Amino acid sequence: MARVLLVNPPSSIDVYSDSKIRVAITSAPFVTLGALAGAVLEDNHDVRVADLMIEASPIDAYRDVLRN
Numbered sequence: 001m002a003r004v005l006l007v008n009p010p011s012s013i014d015v016y017s018d019s020k021i022r023v024a025i026t027s028a029p030f031v032t033l034g035a036l037a038g039a040v041l042e043d044n045h046d047v048r049v050a051d052l053m054i055e056a057s058p059i060d061a062y063r064d065v066l067r068n
Contacts, residue, residue, distance in 0.1 A: 003045070004045050004047040005065065006033045006040075006047065007049075008052060008053055009052055037049050050062060
């Protein structure tokens with residue numbers, strides 16, 4: 001059994017906030033990592049998902065995930 005960590009990195013939404021390119025700013029939650037995690041679980045592996053977009057301090061949250 002493998003241990004797998006899937007990471008959704010923090011986004012640069014502020015970079016696009018004044019842009020006319022609205023497709024760059026997502027308003028829907030990411031389901032890709034959840035679907036991938038489900039497939040990994042079905043193959044009997046230990047999987048964790050770290051969604052760093054929702055963290056106030058992504059670097060600290062990432063370090064915590066790596067420690068555990």
